[in-house]
Structures are given as structure tokens and as C-alpha cells.
Amino acid sequence: MQARVIVTVDVALFTVVDGALRLMLQQRSRSPFQGRPALIGGYIHPERDGDATAAARRILADKTGLDDIFLEQLMTFSGAERDPRGWSVSIAYLALVPHGKLAPVGGADGVTLAVVGKLPPLPFDHDRIAAAAVQRLRSKGAYSSLPAFLLEPEFTMPQLKDAYQTVMGEPLNDSAFRRKMADLGIIEEVADAKSPATALRRRPAQLYRLKQRALVAFDRTL
Amino acid sequence: MQARVIVTVDVALFTVVDGALRLMLQQRSRSPFQGRPALIGGYIHPERDGDATAAARRILADKTGLDDIFLEQLMTFSGAERDPRGWSVSIAYLALVPHGKLAPVGGADGVTLAVVGKLPPLPFDHDRIAAAAVQRLRSKGAYSSLPAFLLEPEFTMPQLKDAYQTVMGEPLNDSAFRRKMADLGIIEEVADAKSPATALRRRPAQLYRLKQRALVAFDRTL
DNA sequence: GAAATAGTGTCTATGAGACAGTATATA
DNA sequence: TATATACTGTCTCATAGACACTATTTC
Numbered sequence: 001m002q003a004r005v006i007v008t009v010d011v012a013l014f015t016v017v018d019g020a021l022r023l024m025l026q027q028r029s030r031s032p033f034q035g036r037p038a039l040i041g042g043y044i045h046p047e048r049d050g051d052a053t054a055a056a057r058r059i060l061a062d063k064t065g066l067d068d069i070f071l072e073q074l075m076t077f078s079g080a081e082r083d084p085r086g087w088s089v090s091i092a093y094l095a096l097v098p099h100g101k102l103a104p105v106g107g108a109d110g111v112t113l114a115v116v117g118k119l120p121p122l123p124f125d126h127d128r129i130a131a132a133a134v135q136r137l138r139s140k141g142a143y144s145s146l147p148a149f150l151l152e153p154e155f156t157m158p159q160l161k162d163a164y165q166t167v168m169g170e171p172l173n174d175s176a177f178r179r180k181m182a183d184l185g186i187i188e189e190v191a192d193a194k195s196p197a198t199a200l201r202r203r204p205a206q207l208y209r210l211k212q213r214a215l216v217a218f219d220r221t222l
Numbered sequence: 223m224q225a226r227v228i229v230t231v232d233v234a235l236f237t238v239v240d241g242a243l244r245l246m247l248q249q250r251s252r253s254p255f256q257g258r259p260a261l262i263g264g265y266i267h268p269e270r271d272g273d274a275t276a277a278a279r280r281i282l283a284d285k286t287g288l289d290d291i292f293l294e295q296l297m298t299f300s301g302a303e304r305d306p307r308g309w310s311v312s313i314a315y316l317a318l319v320p321h322g323k324l325a326p327v328g329g330a331d332g333v334t335l336a337v338v339g340k341l342p343p344l345p346f347d348h349d350r351i352a353a354a355a356v357q358r359l360r361s362k363g364a365y366s367s368l369p370a371f372l373l374e375p376e377f378t379m380p381q382l383k384d385a386y387q388t389v390m391g392e393p394l395n396d397s398a399f400r401r402k403m404a405d406l407g408i409i410e411e412v413a414d415a416k417s418p419a420t421a422l423r424r425r426p427a428q429l430y431r432l433k434q435r436a437l438v439a440f441d442r443t444l
Numbered sequence: 445g446a447a448a449t450a451g452t453g454t455c456t457a458t459g460a461g462a463c464a465g466t467a468t469a470t471a
Numbered sequence: 472t473a474t475a476t477a478c479t480g481t482c483t484c485a486t487a488g489a490c491a492c493t494a495t496t497t498c
Contacts, residue, residue, distance in 0.1 A: 003268045005229045007311055044300075046225045046309035051301035076298040076313050078266075079273035087268035089229055089311060091298050142442045158477070173461050175479070180460085202475040203468040220364045220442060380450070395488050397452070402487085424448045425495040 006088035009056045010041035010126065012074065012133035013064075013095040015102050016150050016166050020115050021137075023130060024102075025122070026063060027110030032084050033123035037112060039130065040064065041090065052091045060095065064111065070096040070149035072215070074133055082125040092129045094136055096149040141167035144217040145186050148210055156195045156205035157181070186216050228310035231278045232263035232348065234296065234355035235286075235317040237324050238372045238388050242337050243359075245352060246324075247344070248285060249332030254306050255345035259334060261352065262286065263312065274313045282317065286333065292318040292371035294437070296355055304347040314351045316358055318371040363389035366439040367408050370432055378417045378427035379403070408438050 013024040025037035042059040049055035053073065061067045074092040082088055102113075114120065116134055121127065141147050147163040148155070155163075161177050181187055187208040194204040210216075235246040247259035264281040271277035275295065283289045296314040304310055324335075336342065338356055343349065363369050369385040370377070377385075383399050403409055409430040416426040432438075 002228065002265045005227065005266065005268055006224065007227045007229065043224045044227065046227055046302065052298065052311070073297055075295055076274065078313065080268065089274070089313070091300065091311070139439070139442075156477085173463095174477095175462085175481095176460050178478075183459090197469050197476090200475090201477090202470060203477045205477055217361070220361075378450085395490095396450095397454095397489085398487050400451075405486090419449090419496050421497070422448090423450090424497060425450045427450055 004086070006083060006086055007044045008041055008083075008088060008090045009044060009052055009059055009093065010039040010077075010090045010124075010129055011056055011060055011071070011093045011095050012039055012130055013060070013066075013069075013097060014116070014133070014137060014150070015097050015099045015113065016163065017099050017113060019162060019166055021134075021166055022113035022115055023119060023133075024064070025112050025114050025120075028123070029110075036123050037110075037114070037120060038123050039092075039126045044091075053093075056091075056093045056095075063109065066097060066101065069101070070146075070215070074129070074136055077125055077129060090124070090129070092133070094133050096137075096146070098150060098152045100152055137167055138169065140217075143220055144215055145210060145212070146215055148187075149215075154190055154193065154207045154209050156207060158205060160187070160208065184216075184218060186211055226308070228305060228308055229266045230263055230305075230310060230312045231266060231274055231281055231315065232261045232299075232312045232346075232351055233278055233282055233293070233315045233317050234261055234352055235282070235288075235291075235319060236338070236355070236359060236372070237319050237321045237335065238385065239321050239335060241384060241388055243356075243388055244335035244337055245341060245355075246286070247334050247336050247342075250345070251332075258345050259332075259336070259342060260345050261314075261348045266313075275315075278313075278315045278317075285331065288319060288323065291323070292368075292437070296351070296358055299347055299351055312346070312351070314355070316355050318359075318368070320372060320374045322374055359389055360391065362439075365442060366437055367432060367434070368437055370409075371437075376412055376415065376429045376431050378429060380427060382409070382430065406438075406440060408433055 015022055024040060026040050028034050028036055028038050040060060040063050044052060044055045049058060056071060057067065072094050074094045076089060076091045078089045080087045119130060122130060141164060147167040148160060150163050151159055157178060161172055161174065165172055188211050190207040190209055193207040195201065195207060197204040237244055246262060248262050250256050250258055250260050262282060262285050266274060266277040271280060278293060279289065294316050296316045298311060298313045300311045302309045341352060344352060363386060369389040370382060372385050373381055379400060383394055383396065387394055410433050412429040412431055415429040417423065417429060419426040
């Protein structure tokens with residue numbers, strides 16, 4: 001028989017606030033590392049959870065109230081050293097949410113949104129998990145619709161471009177970006193819908209939405 | 223306390239024989255599914271394995287005699303239904319090996335090399351794992367040095383091109399391929415070394431090797 | 445020299461970046 | 472009308488594909 005292994009799920013949840021990528025951290029309510037900010041995580045409960053993804057969604061809902069957000073498996077971290085309680089497995093997830101959906105959660109429950117690049121030292125091996133999540137986000141952002149999941153369901157082309165720029169950390173060419181998006185055909189216009197023009201935004205912009213609710217990866221030639 | 227969870231590792235090991243991608247299957251020596259071909263797998267042993275990757279290497283060595291081959295984590299499969307023994311987690315790995323290194327293992331231990339695309343139905347959720355492994359291989363092959371790990375440490379440009387073609391399942395342009403490889407700078411010439419000319423191979427080809435022992439991913443612009 | 449495979453040079457097509465110019469809103 | 476942002480058109484440059492041509496081996 002196999003010796004006991006602790007099986008947990010951790011979620012690296014990102015959002016964008018004022019053009020800066022932020023990672024959600026939550027004060028741990030229990031030992032070990034009680035009181036310290038860490039990734040959102042918890043045990044898998046075999047009696048309750050159909051699989052690890054269901055566990056991740058349950059834990060997200062329990063701890064932040066969020067549901068129906070973008071979630072994909074990142075990778076699994078394991079070993080004798082990463083958790084003081086013993087040999088453990090953490091199935092890590094990457095989650096993206098538009099900031100607006102996060103507002104109600106706000107400052108509740110000791111939640112903070114730490115700017116990526118200025119993360120505090122994290123307990124367990126959450127530094128490694130966070131680094132892997134950022135890397136996945138950056139690399140996959142370059143060839144998929146992933147950054148769009150940081151936006152509301154309807155968004156303008158400038159907002160979409162900003163999301164890609166934030167994720168990839170570099171400026172993009174405007175006309176090339178629009179051409180690419182048009183060619184890829186992953187978004188569609190929302191008929192007759194324009195963003196409101198405000199004091200800051202002069203000409204209103206066309207609204208778009210993703211054609212597919214799911215992540216779409218672009219082709220890549222060798 | 224957490225209810226018991228079974229924690230295993232499964233390895234999808236690929237090689238190329240005569241230009242066809244093949245997946246290693248091994249007859250299961252024990253229940254459940256005893257006698258049926260399946261991915262190479264086994265329990266994690268917390269007392270012995272430092273982490274899941276170490277467990278994968280141990281299991282590969284035990285069951286096939288292979289060590290020091292390309293191995294990377296694929297993804298983790300979990301749930302109540304996938305294993306009749308109970309709620310389980312399988313951390314799946316992708317492994318690549320040149321056929322030559324496999325020859326000594328050969329037909330031993332009920333090992334077969336099934337042609338990808340003609341795989342038999344597999345036990346557990348190994349069909350899904352195999353499908354995910356093939357997909358990872360194909361997509362990552364297009365933008366990394368991954369296919370080179372199906373070759374011997376020294377290889378010719380035509381062999382490298384064949385490896386990429388086999389992995390990606392489509393023909394590549396010869397001169398463009400050479401240019402790309404030269405530009406990427408991931409391989410280097412083996413000084414003065416040429417492949418032997420045989421009755422079949424007329425002009426001998428320059429030998430190359432990877433500059434980096436590790437996987438290198440190429441850049442991608444949006 | 446014929447045949448077969450290895451390797452190079454160059455033309456063309458495609459797609460990204462640069463950037464000027466047009467469009468539409470507010471004040 | 473001035474200004475700011477949204478959007479389009481077009482030029483240029485980089486890179487991939489096509490393919491003809493050269494090189495080196497065996498028989």
C-alpha cells in the first residue's frame with residue numbers, strides 16, 4: 001500500500017488593474033504559514049470533488065466567491081520538501097478574471113492583489129508556482145486568445161490590445177494587431193454597439209466579443 | 223484529515239521507427255487490467271521518490287531499463303472514475319527516446335511500440351493521456367528543439383528534418399528548414415564529422431548536435 | 445558518367461512593423 | 472474648431488516557400 005500523500009490544489013489568479021498584471025494572494029487562515037499571504041489553495045476532497053478541476057473551482061468559489069471564470073491546469077508540483085506537513089502534490093491552476101468581476105470580492109477575506117514583479121516571498125513553493133504561471137501567461141499570450149479572458153465579455157480593440165501588451169510586457173503595433181485579429185477570426189463585432197465616449201475617451205470604439213467561449217490557440221509555422 | 227487518494231505517475235514514451243511515431247505500451251503485470259497493454263506507470267513512493275519527476279525516472283528505469291532520456295511533465299489527470307481502485311491522481315509525463323537507445327529493451331517484458339494513430343483501446347484514461355501527449359508533441363514540435371530528442375546525440379540535417387516532419391505530420395521545405403535551424407542557433411556542427419555514405423545514402427552529410435542538452439523554445443511574435 | 449542524396453542561391457509571396465492620414469467623438 | 476482617441480491605407484522589411492542549381496558520394 002502506498003504511504004500517505006497530501007493532495008492539494010493551488011490557483012494562480014491574475015487580473016489587470018490600471019494596466020498592471022496582478023496576482024491574487026490570500027492570507028492563510030490556518031497552519032502552516034497561518035496569516036501569511038499565499039496562493040488560493042486547499043485540499044482535494046475526494047468525496048466532494050469529481051476531479052482536480054472541480055476541486056479548484058470549488059475552492060475558488062469558497063474562498064473568493066468567484067465562479068465561471070477562465071481556469072486551466074498549469075502544472076503539478078510535488079515532493080517531500082514543499083509542505084511541512086509531509087510529502088505532497090499540488091495541482092496548480094492558472095485563472096484569469098476581469099477586474100470588474102473581482103470588485104465585489106474586493107478587500108474581503110484578507111485578499112490582496114500583488115503586482116507581478118513585486119510579489120512578496122510566498123510560503124510553500126508558491127514562488128515557483130507563481131513564476132511558472134507568469135511564464136505560461138506570457139508565452140501562451142503570444143499565440144492564443146488567452147489575454148482576452150482578462151477583459152469583460154465585450155471589449156474594444158484598444159482594450160484588447162492593452163490586454164495583450166500587459167500580458168506580454170511589450171508594446172504592439174496597432175495596425176498589425178488589428179489586421180492579425182481580423183485574420184484570425186477569433187472575435188466578432190457586437191452589432192451596432194460602441195463603447196461610451198467619456199471625457200477621457202473621445203471617439204467611441206466598436207465593441208467586440210470572442211466568437212468562442214473557450215481558449216483558441218493560433219497556428220505556428222516552423 | 224483528507225480521505226485517501228491514490229497517486230501515480232504515467233509516462234507516454236515516444237520513439238520513431240522507420241519514419242513513424244510510436245508509443246511504448248507495456249503489458250500490465252498486476253490488477254487492475256492485468257495483461258492489457260498500457261502506458262508505463264506506477265505508484266509514487268514517498269519514502270523513495272524526491273518528487274514526481276524522480277518517481278517517473280525510477281519507474282522508467284525499473285520497467286524499461288532506460289535512463290537519462292528526455293522527460294517533461296505533461297499534465298495531471300485525476301478523478302473518481304479513472305481508476306477502479308478509487309479516487310486517483312496520475313501525473314503524466316512525456317518522454318522521447320531515439321530508437322537506437324531502445325533496441326536493447328526490445329521485445330522484453332511485454333513491451334510493444336504501437337504506431338500513433340493505430341493505438342489499441344487503453345485501460346484507465348490512458349487514451350486521453352496518450353492523446354494529450356501526442357497533441358503536446360505536435361504543437362510543441364513546431365516551436366522548439368523537441369523533435370531532436372528523438373534522434374541520437376549526433377544527427378544529420380536530413381535526419382533532423384525527418385524528425386520534425388514525423389512529429390508535425392507534414393512535409394517541410396528543405397532550404398527554409400536549414401535556414402531556420404542556422405538562424406536559431408540551437409545546433410552546431412560536429413567538426414569534420416560526416417555521416418557514413420552507404421549503398422543507400424550517397425553523399426555523406428554533415429553531423430550536428432544540439433548546443434543545449436535541454437529543450438529550447440523558439441520565439442513567437444503575435 | 446549515371447544516379448542518388450546533400451546542400452546552396454535566389455525569386456516570390458506573405459505577413460509584420462512603421463507611420464501618415466482619415467474618422468468621430470467631446471468641449 | 473481644437474483635441475484626443477479610433478481606425479485605415481500603404482510602404483518597407485523580414486521571413487517562409489518554391490525550386491533550380493551545385494556538390495559529393497557509390498556503382
